[in-house]
Amino acid sequence: MKFSAMVLFMALWSVLVYDPMAHMVWGKGGLLNAALGGVFPTLDFAGGTVVHVTSGVSALVCALYLGKRLGYPKEAMPPHSVVLSFIGACLLWVGWFGFNAGSALGAGSLASSAFVATHFGAAAAALGWATAEWLWRGKPSVLGAISGAVAGLVAITPAAGFVAPMPALAIGLIAGVLCFFMVAKVKGLFGYDDSLDVFGVHGAGGTIGALLTGVFAAKAVNSIFKDSHGNALPVGLIDGNAHQLLNQLVGIGFAWVLAIVGTLIILKVVDLVVGLRVPTEQEIQGLDLSQHGEEGYNLEV
Amino acid sequence: MKFSAMVLFMALWSVLVYDPMAHMVWGKGGLLNAALGGVFPTLDFAGGTVVHVTSGVSALVCALYLGKRLGYPKEAMPPHSVVLSFIGACLLWVGWFGFNAGSALGAGSLASSAFVATHFGAAAAALGWATAEWLWRGKPSVLGAISGAVAGLVAITPAAGFVAPMPALAIGLIAGVLCFFMVAKVKGLFGYDDSLDVFGVHGAGGTIGALLTGVFAAKAVNSIFKDSHGNALPVGLIDGNAHQLLNQLVGIGFAWVLAIVGTLIILKVVDLVVGLRVPTEQEIQGLDLSQHGEEGYNLEV
């Protein structure tokens, strides 16, 4: 994608896809708001539907609209430095504590609970992905473990402030294994070129996490639903509120539809205004040089 | 510079340049102190004059005193790894939250305000530098965006606990654009060899930020000036206190003079005692090998 197209796309996407979803889920009176008078009370603690489903599904739409990179999938295109990928995943993991625990909006027991759930979810998912890889491909890889960690962080994001540590382990494990299959099997079946696996990790992980939040959310962790006397009501399926699963599905559905429709419209508009894909010769030259006039490494030979 | 000279320089500079400036600005009864009885009350929340003007101006003095690297500016000497530069800038950005928000000396609303101002300033400056680069050079680069981010972090440092979010955006944007011109144009005109652009980013950014703090500081954010009845008085120019600009200029002037005079004396002393510049053959061999006996990378070929 041209850099100018990306700048325009990001500005439009933030306003037309992210903002409406954020308002519906977290805004007072939003259609999907769980605590402040929504019609379909959807649980999303730190952005499973708002951030990850919308971005992951939009990434899939972009990948399909833009088409494959030249040479894909015939040429292998592995990440150029697993070492840097690993550092990046570590920084993400630590930063995510701020993201999820910070969504408690205060340094109290809810933040601690979200912090612990985040750690457990990420760790279980790293183990889940690496184990799935070990069983199906014969060898567990570092790239698999860090992909799993990110998938787990994504999946625990909507659940972080609603679930106890053991359910967080379960969410992470399920997300790690399922996202591995999304990336290793489903992507190959459909043949789209998602170079960073944004859909397989964020789209699928966010959807799985939002659904499992409806399963594992517990009033013992966060009594978000109350009756007229202020008594805590059950929150998720295991807590005794099976109906919540339906609400989660409604929230997920809105996020998917908004992301697909919104992203398609934005891509069309940006394509007409500045054009999306760089010319072939620029793609062969590399986007670093053609779009930014710089190289990642300047090593003496 | 010889490593022994650098060690000696750093020890002397900390005591003779940094410490007096820090005392004048932050110490009780310091000449430039704004809250505890200074003669010229200078606003410097987290070290715009104390840290960045002094270090940036001193870097310029060092660059002029030491002279250019062999081959500069005929040979291109780009950073060897933009990827690592990017990671470094990200770590700096996050660390700076501690630096600026931590200068509130407590986890309260002032810290939150400084945190937000820091983020807005850095983001706006990254966009400002990259946009200026795009317009003047034809392509926006990652190296430009991260240089801009650091320039914005520098410029917002004196202002962080005094300005609202929108003025923080303005400070960042102005600093990003002006520092780009310092590095892209002014450096070339004067021909000094500032390999990390410490003067263009920290010296210029710190000066711009200290000045703009006098423009945008608001009693609504930090009522540092009070009358005898304890009522908040206007703080910066827009708040209705045009005189503050003069005080800021006095503070900046002290920082520049102290940095120039102090650094020159220290360089002269260090030059006499251990010598400053390494011999030519050591410079050609590289300081890593000649000073430290190690190489950055040990890759098998």
Add this chain to the structure above:
Amino acid sequence: MKFSAMVLFMALWSVLVYDPMAHMVWGKGGLLNAALGGVFPTLDFAGGTVVHVTSGVSALVCALYLGKRLGYPKEAMPPHSVVLSFIGACLLWVGWFGFNAGSALGAGSLASSAFVATHFGAAAAALGWATAEWLWRGKPSVLGAISGAVAGLVAITPAAGFVAPMPALAIGLIAGVLCFFMVAKVKGLFGYDDSLDVFGVHGAGGTIGALLTGVFAAKAVNSIFKDSHGNALPVGLIDGNAHQLLNQLVGIGFAWVLAIVGTLIILKVVDLVVGLRVPTEQEIQGLDLSQHGEEGYNLEV
């Protein structure tokens, strides 16, 4: 080591070596507990004996049991990227603040004290190691400075919440110099192959730190010992409680014995069950490829 052996080893080691030691030192009624009724009250604020002595000594046992890498010590095997080592050490340093200050279990003056002691210890040890290197080898290296920083962080870990800033400097300086000699001299004498110097840095640093905690711990920082009237009693040697040194030695002794015996048993069991060392051809190929099917870097040539 085979990856499967490592996974099994880590699970067993956590349960059979780490957990008993953690219980003895930090658990209520633990044999070595200082505040909740232990027989030998050992001071270990954040894991000097529990984490670093156990892991460092276990690493030595593993290195001896597994034997040397092929070619060691005839071929030089320097770290492939000092740049990444440096980033790692910086991240460790910052993360360690959470580790040590967080062990105060609350954001108060004890956490601040542990935070400051951690910083002072790490900084002094970095200087100590680099200076020792400078004097004995002729050149101070970055790899030495960061090794020293980690040694200082290790050594200050048991002491962090018990000592004032100046003793923290002393602990760091002593640990930096002594660990340099462990790695530069003692390792060569004994000829074991500890590729990451886990024993020299964590084992030796943890032992030194645990011992010096008994020297420098002060009731002014943490009045952990009280008489029946609630009056603070002296804590360490300089405070007037020479007996504490004996208790520290008992704690260190337990950690060493537990680590040696436990690790030997676990290694033997794992060796019998899955085998420890990879076949020679896999070692020549490299563990990245043979164990994980991936390479650290995929650079176009």
